[in-house]
Amino acid sequence: MLTKSGRKLEEVIKRAIDDHIIKNSEYEEIIEMIHADGVVDAHERVLMQELNDLIADKTVKRVAD
Numbered sequence: 001m002l003t004k005s006g007r008k009l010e011e012v013i014k015r016a017i018d019d020h021i022i023k024n025s026e027y028e029e030i031i032e033m034i035h036a037d038g039v040v041d042a043h044e045r046v047l048m049q050e051l052n053d054l055i056a057d058k059t060v061k062r063v064a065d
Contacts, residue, residue: 003041005033005036005037006041006044008033009030009033009044009047010043010047012029012030012033013030013047013050013051016051016060017050017051017054017059017060019060020059020060020061021060021061021062021063022055022060022061022062022063023062023063023064023065024063024064024065025065027062030048030051034048
């Protein structure tokens, strides 16, 4: 089941993927969102892994604010 917080997390990550850029503050916001409820569920893990893979292969560039 996809939670409300999971949908918001997905939106933030998809926006970064579409822009090909993620600011450090956005990345930190994502980390906070993932840990907000104290549980990192499977959907959150998959989304974060996808984002980190895209950052690693430079498809999404992480930049300073």
